[in-house]
Amino acid sequence: MKKIFNTGYSQLTHFMIVVFAFFGFAYSGPLYASEKNSRQPLKVFLKNDCTILQEKSSIRSENIHTDRIGSELIDSFLSYEKKFLLLSNVCEFEISEEVMYNKDMAVEITMQNKKTEYRPRIFFWDDGKKKWIQKETLMNRQTNIVRADIHVCKGIVGVFADASDSYQGIGSWYRHAKYPNGSATNLFPLGTKLRVTNLENKKHTDVTVTSTWTNTNEKRVLDLVSTAFKKIAPLRDGLVRIRIEKLKDTS
Numbered sequence: 170m171k172k173i174f175n176t177g178y179s180q181l182t183h184f185m186i187v188v189f190a191f192f193g194f195a196y197s198g199p200l201y202a203s204e205k206n207s208r209q210p211l212k213v214f215l216k217n218d219c220t221i222l223q224e225k226s227s228i229r230s231e232n233i234h235t236d237r238i239g240s241e242l243i244d245s246f247l248s249y250e251k252k253f254l255l256l257s258n259v260c261e262f263e264i265s266e267e268v269m270y271n272k273d274m275a276v277e278i279t280m281q282n283k284k285t286e287y288r289p290r291i292f293f294w295d296d297g298k299k300k301w302i303q304k305e306t307l308m309n310r311q312t313n314i315v316r317a318d319i320h321v322c323k324g325i326v327g328v329f330a331d332a333s334d335s336y337q338g339i340g341s342w343y344r345h346a347k348y349p350n351g352s353a354t355n356l357f358p359l360g361t362k363l364r365v366t367n368l369e370n371k372k373h374t375d376v377t378v379t380s381t382w383t384n385t386n387e388k389r390v391l392d393l394v395s396t397a398f399k400k401i402a403p404l405r406d407g408l409v410r411i412r413i414e415k416l417k418d419t420s
Contacts, residue, residue: 210274212226213226213228213279215260216281217258217281219236225279233264234262236262237258238325254330256282256289256329257328259325263323273320275320278316279314279316280328281314289313290329290330291326292326294325294327296325336356336413337368338391339390340389340390340392340408340409341389342398349396350375350397351394352376353378353392357378358381359379359381363391363415363416364416365397367411372402373401390411391413
């Protein structure tokens with residue numbers, strides 16, 4: 170009797186665990202932001218007028234307040250960063266407490282910006298430091314959309330571009346028989362004339378942008394065709410620190 174009872178009890182316990190597991194999986198209750206995987210950022214897509222594009226955002230419109238910053242306030246911001254061009258409206262956003270935001274989570278800000286030959290980046294206004302903080306930005310040149318992660322539930326953001334026409338980073342090389350003085354970059358449109366300088370030995374070469382790429386590596390800014398790369402460094406170097414400057418159109 171004892172053996173039968175224990176066996177039946179064991180089977181009943183197993184059955185109940187399966188039932189609870191099934192219903193627990195079927196209904197997990199409301200999932201708040203703080204309960205989500207911190208690797209999955211909250212998505213906020215700001216349109217040109219600073220309103221939310223709902224179908225591309227993970228936060229409901231009623232759970233996030235957005236506003237377009239007035240021109241007077243923008244002027245006070247821009248006085249600090251005169252060398253940057255403003256490519257979008259400056260937008261203020263605040264996620265409501267109902268979303269239960271966790272400071273360890275990222276907020277993925279996506280913004281539309283004006284078409285430009287410069288490299289657009291999302292900047293976040295640090296009110297404590299009274300300055301714009303540049304965020305690591307991914308861009309799509311075809312759609313003029315940029316994206317960056319920040320770790321705040323409210324703030325002021327805008328899209329800017331450096332008007333100095335000069336970039337520094339890592340350059341590499343590739344082979345292309347058709348364009349001996351060609352280069353590949355997503356900083357400038359096709360046909361742009363550039364001067365590329367090796368920062369180690371100061372050697373430079375003038376090239377044309379003959380190819381673009383979708384490059385998520387922020388450190389590598391340009392690839393030279395091998396014949397052009399050899400003018401500033403031996404191919405065995407592979408990677409070199411370079412400066413890129415746009416040449417003025419003399420035509």
